[in-house]
Amino acid sequence: xxxxxxxxxxxxxxxxxxxxxxxxxxxxxxxxxxxxxxxxxxxxxxxxxxxxxxxxxxxxxxxxxxxxxxxxxxxxxxxxxxxxxxxxxxxxxxxxxxxxxxxxxxxxxxxxxxxxxxxxxxxxxxxxxxxxxxxxxxxxxxxxxxxxxxxxxxxxxxxxxxxxxxxxxxxxxxxxxxxxxxxxxxxxxxxxxxxxxxxxxxxxxxxxxxxxxxxxxxxxxxxxxxxxxxxxxxxxxxxxxxxxxxxxxxxxxxxxxxxxxxxxxxxxxxxxxxxxxxxxxxxxxxxxxxxxxxxxxxxxxxxxxxxxxxxxxxxxxxxxxxxxxxxxxxxxxxxxxxxxxxxxxxxxxxxxxxxxxxxxx
Amino acid sequence: xxxxxxxxxxxxxxxxxxxxxxxxxxxxxxxxxxxxxxxxxxxxxxxxxxxxxxxxxxxxxxxxxxxxxxxxxxxxxxxxxxxxxxxxxxxxxxxxxxxxxxxxxxxxxxxxxxxxxxxxxxxxxxxxxxxxxxxxxxxxxxxxxxxxxxxxxxxxxxxxxxxxxxxxxxxxxxxxxxxxxxxxxxxxxxxxxxxxxxxxxxxxxxxxxxxxxxxxxxxxxxxxxxxxxxxxxxxxxxxxxxxxxxxxxxxxxxxxxxxxxxxxxxxxxxxxxxxxxxxxxxxxxxxxxxxxxxxxxxxxxxxxxxxxxxxxxxxxxxxxxxxxxxxxxxxxxxxxxxxxxxxxxxxxxxxxxx
Numbered sequence: 001x002x003x004x005x006x007x008x009x010x011x012x013x014x015x016x017x018x019x020x021x022x023x024x025x026x027x028x029x030x031x032x033x034x035x036x037x038x039x040x041x042x043x044x045x046x047x048x049x050x051x052x053x054x055x056x057x058x059x060x061x062x063x064x065x066x067x068x069x070x071x072x073x074x075x076x077x078x079x080x081x082x083x084x085x086x087x088x089x090x091x092x093x094x095x096x097x098x099x100x101x102x103x104x105x106x107x108x109x110x111x112x113x114x115x116x117x118x119x120x121x122x123x124x125x126x127x128x129x130x131x132x133x134x135x136x137x138x139x140x141x142x143x144x145x146x147x148x149x150x151x152x153x154x155x156x157x158x159x160x161x162x163x164x165x166x167x168x169x170x171x172x173x174x175x176x177x178x179x180x181x182x183x184x185x186x187x188x189x190x191x192x193x194x195x196x197x198x199x200x201x202x203x204x205x206x207x208x209x210x211x212x213x214x215x216x217x218x219x220x221x222x223x224x225x226x227x228x229x230x231x232x233x234x235x236x237x238x239x240x241x242x243x244x245x246x247x248x249x250x251x252x253x254x255x256x257x258x259x260x261x262x263x264x265x266x267x268x269x270x271x272x273x274x275x276x277x278x279x280x281x282x283x284x285x286x287x288x289x290x291x292x293x294x295x296x297x298x299x300x301x302x303x304x305x306x307x308x309x310x311x312x313x314x315x316x317x318x319x320x321x322x323x324x325x326x327x328x329x330x331x332x333x334x335x336x337x338x339x340x341x342x343x344x345x346x347x348x349x350x351x352x353x354x355x356x357x358x359x360x361x
Numbered sequence: 362x363x364x365x366x367x368x369x370x371x372x373x374x375x376x377x378x379x380x381x382x383x384x385x386x387x388x389x390x391x392x393x394x395x396x397x398x399x400x401x402x403x404x405x406x407x408x409x410x411x412x413x414x415x416x417x418x419x420x421x422x423x424x425x426x427x428x429x430x431x432x433x434x435x436x437x438x439x440x441x442x443x444x445x446x447x448x449x450x451x452x453x454x455x456x457x458x459x460x461x462x463x464x465x466x467x468x469x470x471x472x473x474x475x476x477x478x479x480x481x482x483x484x485x486x487x488x489x490x491x492x493x494x495x496x497x498x499x500x501x502x503x504x505x506x507x508x509x510x511x512x513x514x515x516x517x518x519x520x521x522x523x524x525x526x527x528x529x530x531x532x533x534x535x536x537x538x539x540x541x542x543x544x545x546x547x548x549x550x551x552x553x554x555x556x557x558x559x560x561x562x563x564x565x566x567x568x569x570x571x572x573x574x575x576x577x578x579x580x581x582x583x584x585x586x587x588x589x590x591x592x593x594x595x596x597x598x599x600x601x602x603x604x605x606x607x608x609x610x611x612x613x614x615x616x617x618x619x620x621x622x623x624x625x626x627x628x629x630x631x632x633x634x635x636x637x638x639x640x641x642x643x644x645x646x647x648x649x650x651x652x653x654x655x656x657x658x659x660x661x662x663x664x665x666x667x668x669x670x671x672x673x674x675x676x677x678x679x680x681x682x683x684x685x686x687x688x689x690x691x692x693x694x695x696x697x698x699x700x701x702x703x704x705x706x707x708x709x710x711x712x713x714x715x
Contacts, residue, residue, distance in 0.1 A: 083510075139707060141703055141704070142657065144656055145650055145656055145703050148643065148696075148699070149699050149703070150696070152643075152692045152695050152699070153692065153693045153697070156690055156691065156692035156693035156694075156696065157693065159689035159690075159692075160690060164687070164689045269514060272510070272511075273514070281508070282453060282508045282510055283508075312526070312529075314522075314526075314635060315523075315526045316522065317517075317519070317522035318519055318521070318522020318523050318525070318526060320518045320522070321515045321516070321517075321519035324511070324514075324518070325501075325515050328501070328505065328511065328515070332504075332505035332506055332507065333506065
């Protein structure tokens with residue numbers, strides 16, 4: 001029993017060093033705050049007629065779906081020491097494409113129309129991502145500026161697709177994405193989770209993850225080791241584009257309207273935050289897709305909490321900033337040092353004395 | 362034209378031949394000019410845009426159009442200068458908070474002026490708010506090892522959120538407020554009809570900032586430290602340069618300049634809102650990149666960023682003048698121009714490496 005106590009504390013401190021644990025703690029803290037406001041916050045009801053689950057937690061899960069997808073793609077891009085600022089615009093492009101197609105197809109309950117719209121949106125997302133990837137991989141442009149160009153151009157493209165209008169369409173199958181339930185859980189969340197887990201498995205169970213990380217750690221060394229970065233980079237950016245496109249469809253399917261200037265607006269910032277909260281480093285070479293998912297859930301929880309607490313929605317950013325700042329300050333090494341320095345460390349001061357003596361001798 | 366060596370012949374073959382010396386001189390000149398080439402390209406394209414605009418639409422090369430270009434973009438020039446310093450310092454240095462800081466600074470400034478506080482004090486406070494935001498970013502980056510992107514993103518959220526808590530509707534500056542004097546048009550040359558050469562105190566402030574930044578970057582220790590840090594932060598620290606203090610200084614400077622830009626912009630428009638400056642950080646980054654500053658740091662010129670800001674401004678003028686360009690496509694055009702510039706930079710830097 002004596003032996004198990006130190007290993008437990010050691011394991012606990014080891015766990016606290018993992019950044020995503022702080023994300024989980026932050027989510028729990030936010031839920032507690034909500035519970036204090038309304039003790040029944042976490043209650044989950046079962047709809048008696050169709051057996052679907054309902055409740056605040058389900059709302060959070062539903063809202064987190066697009067962020068989970070985009071953050072998963074972003075975590076891979078960031079692991080290669082890149083960044084993808086274009087995800088929000090790609091979301092708008094995908095939303096605009098599907099809405100415009102469904103409107104012109106005029107098929108209110110056609111499965112094939114819904115599938116065509118999805119395929120077109122995903123293909124367009126892939127193409128936009130591939131263009132970014134090719135510019136980064138072959139031309140050697142900086143990811144930041146490449147995807148900034150794509151962000152500007154993508155937003156414009158979305159507006160061109162809908163001729164600047166906020167297009168509305170009706171299609172039951174497409175709408176099912178946002179409103180449907182499978183096994184009591186919202187389809188969007190299940191889809192996002194399945195896609196994220198699939199990507200995680202593929203990346204982690206193959207050498208793909210290692211190769212992506214090697215590009216982020218040292219591109220030259222990885223090239224010398226026989227890894228071809230160009231193909232990998234294009235794949236990663238294309239995947240980010242595809243995931244953003246799916247997220248865009250999720251975002252528009254709940255209201256079946258695309259707002260070309262608001263759909264996906266500043267989603268890139270949320271996704272980057274999610275990745276960094278989850279333990280990614282913008283310098284590359286770190287990959288924690290699970291952490292990114294935790295980060296995405298945190299941001300969704302944060303958004304919903306702000307609404308629940310009745311903070312005006314325009315002030316949400318300030319609330320977000322506060323949580324981010326607290327989270328990063330807790331993770332900062334010297335703040336931890338400050339908290340730890342109350343404990344005296346006897347071995348440290350003797351060290352310089354020893355060397356001095358040895359020099360004198 | 363003599364290229365032979367003026368020194369006495371030396372025994373041995375160490376003395377480089379005239380041809381190789383000439384080659385060395387030429388390649389050194391080329392290398393020296395390579396870092397300024399993107400900036401030169403920006404100037405060339407700016408002139409090209411003016412020539413095209415004049416021939417296609419007319420009334421571009423005239424005092425009033427060019428004066429208005431400066432007046433309408435004075436605030437962008439000021440924030441682009443701050444962004445340039447931050448980006449040149451390297452290691453992912455970037456300031457995403459400028460637009461949000463301007464929003465907070467101008468909304469609070471207009472509200473304070475409306476509450477009857479001395480307008481000159483208000484202007485000082487507006488600049489001071491910017492300084493505080495910049496200082497906070499700098500402290501986060503320097504002392505808490507937060508990545509610049511994340512630290513300034515947090516400040517961006519904070520600034521935008523605080524501005525929104527102050528007010529969500531357009532706040533008007535009183536018509537007789539002395540703050541408006543900074544935006545008042547002064548005619549220097551009274552041309553025919555409305556073709557006057559004009560200037561506002563805001564433009565003069567922008568010029569002073571540009572001159573000051575040029576002096577700091579090329580004639581002071583601070584400037585050299587910023588360039589050295591962008592080249593290699595480790596080397597700069599090993600050389601004994603005050604890297605920590607400089608990081609704090611540049612982010613504080615960038616924040617202060619954002620505050621100043623808020624004063625200049627608010628004085629011209631007379632209205633502040635929580636959505637003021639939305640996306641301006643991207644404009645400032647675009648201006649900096651178009652002006653020839655490398656996002657990896659270590660190379661770039663503040664004067665280039667001025668040209669970059671004017672290129673963006675002129676582009677808007679040309680798009681408005683054309684009239685046939687759909688408003689939806691404007692961001693595509695901006696993106697396209699940005700892409701052309703970075704491809705050009707890439708071509709130049711690739712050649713330099715060979």
